[in-house]
Amino acid sequence: MSTVALPVESFGVSHKGCVRDHNEDNYLVEPQTGLWVVADGMGGHEAGELASASIVDHLATIGIASSAPDLRARFEDRLSRANAEIRDISRSRGITIGSTFAALLAMDGRFACLWAGDSRIYLVRNSLINQVSKDHSEVQELLDRGAISAEEALTWPRRNVITHAVGVSDQLKIDFRQGELMPGDVFVLNTDGLTAHVSDAEIEAAVKSATPQAACRNLLETVLARGGTDNVTIVLVKMGDERDGRFDPEQRASQNER
Template identity: 90%
Template sequence: MSTVALPIDSFGVSHKGCVRDHNEDNYLIEPQTGLWVVADGMGGHEAGEVASASIVDHLATIGIASSAPDLRARFEDRLSRANAEIRGISRSRGITIGSTFAALLAMDGRFACLWAGDSRIYLVRNGAIFQVSKDHTEVQELLDRGMISAEEALTWPRRNVITHAVGVSDELEIDFQQGELIPGDVFVLGTDGLTAHVSDPEIEAAVKSATPRAACQGLLDMVLARGGTDNVTIVLVKIGGGRNGALHSDRSAVEGLAR
């Protein structure tokens, strides 16, 4: 495992959108810790934002890990604590609340992407965009089983039904992907308020030649110009230390992330 610390530039934005009257999203940017997170709360006014804030508040206590495995263990411990806290709030209020999340961990030249729900993580590498995460939704399950087509999925009446989220059950179910960081990599973490209005190629184009700050603002402006029907949160993480033109030798490793 590489011990070389790659320079990292990151930025995040969050907005209630054009329709909702409050913002149930939260995000966390902790470059010193090696942690970036977006969370999209569910449960209605004064409930969804409590769930997403619980995730962010617990993950903010991770501190400096001694190794990549230690960082992963700390992350899962804090997420489990958030899950238990949200479950307790649900029981006390007599309602079900929860939150999706998408997280990037980076340390010692390696990365891990972890998620639950339909908040997504993209990797832009060598001039191509890859969706690292895979939606935990009813429509994605139907696609995986071959019961509906990709075209049908776009207008499926229950396409936003979430199958995994933090706080909705005592047993926490998350997925992950991991790999090696390469200079020039750009990770895009976004809640579904982003992907409801902006296509993958548009995300790729927005981040290719812009700073994380400029790309975040450009993507947010695009969402709002198209109606902003949901809260939207975007976090960009750019790995520095090299030029994209020198990275094609690792193409096979990238293709393993394609879905």
């Protein structure tokens, strides 16, 4: 049986924030199958939560893959099923609903990051943070064209307008990056409720100095202390060393505060 090659410790939190009356985010922490996901639903009261829940519910059925390619294939199959289900819900209700997602797959010493929308994936490696994903958003397209500066992007009035999401089209569009895992790698998956209030440098500092559980809680507390204008979901995944017995490959820990 193939498993995540390095021992792993992971944790997740989700909160409605200080302004919203319900939480449209969902997440999945499945170290036994090498899968971690955050999803941020959109579409109004209850509908957005249905969309993000559809993604998580379908991905939760992946099971144990035989290889990294098999895991990737299973992931894409379940995501396509979620896309079809969300499209059916949209048609039945006469509205457009959907969900962003960001996912980490890890197996046999390699990782794949997949995403649609503006939920993000960061990798902290050798004490340096890098954004692995690239936002599918109107503001990112403007940045890419040089139409606005990075400083202007921070306050752009339409900075939350996304260009890709699961469920908004029959044709599913996702991006991915892949590479080799290294001991000590820390992946941060989050919805935009985190990055609206916390800088990349603050995320880096939080994950370098604490366990995934403590870092998740500290980052959530920071978001809430700063007003929490949106739902926020954070999943941290830390790769240990195969000689390091501190981490349990089958550990599953999470906290969901709605």
